[in-house]
Amino acid sequence: MKEFELEPGEHVVLQVRKHWLLFLGELLPYAILAIIPFALPKLLPLAPPLAPYAEFFDYTNSIMRTVLGVWLLVSWTGAWGAFTKYFLNAWVLTNARVVTIKQRGFFKREVSSLLLTRVQDVTSNVVGIIQSLLNIGNIKVQSAGAEVEFTMRGIPRPEQMRDLIIKYIPENDSETTHI
């Protein structure tokens, strides 16, 4: 990943993305869209007034094949776009700073850095049953001035990330890694 240049003496300690389960949740609408053309012909006969419309979903018909092909193409492309955005969003911890890379949309990218020397408080929290079982949570990193606050949402093993951040915070200014 080359979104930012590492300074001399700086190295990446950990790079994390949102938990894969949350990504699967983002894929769900596309999966439902893709299933609709196959589910409707089976579901419509269950409602007698709508049953005659089931025959429109005959995919041996050339027009319906085209419609189905285009429908699936749009669903697939949307899902792939969601994966692209998921992959391009990341949090990177180096031995000198925390970097958040937010890909909010195509051509809308935000890269922010917070020097570890300015970190005052690191909080992790895991809320919910599924989150607790799978160890998914959030981390809040607050700077000394309290005007900068980094929040990482839905990351796996938040305690590990929190401990790593704390581990790399210089104890005092004399031990600060100068980059």
Add this chain to the structure above:
Amino acid sequence: MPDQPLQPFSPPTALLTYLPDGVSAGAIVEWSLYIVFAFWAVYTLVAIYHWLKYSHASWVAFPSIALHLFISFALMAYALSGTLFI
């Protein structure tokens, strides 16, 4: 509430009877496909640009792009397999 059962409405293909002279259903399908494929091409190019610019060093980038192109072309071939013989 009406006490009569719902009456089936006309299928979308009934709209084809309102087409102006000289415009065939095949032409409409053809131009619709051009528009969809043009949108797909622009979206894919933009996404590939982002992959190559920001994640070219990742091992995921090229397999992801290759998989997207393979599945997309397969779906396009399926979509066109019906209309090529209209």
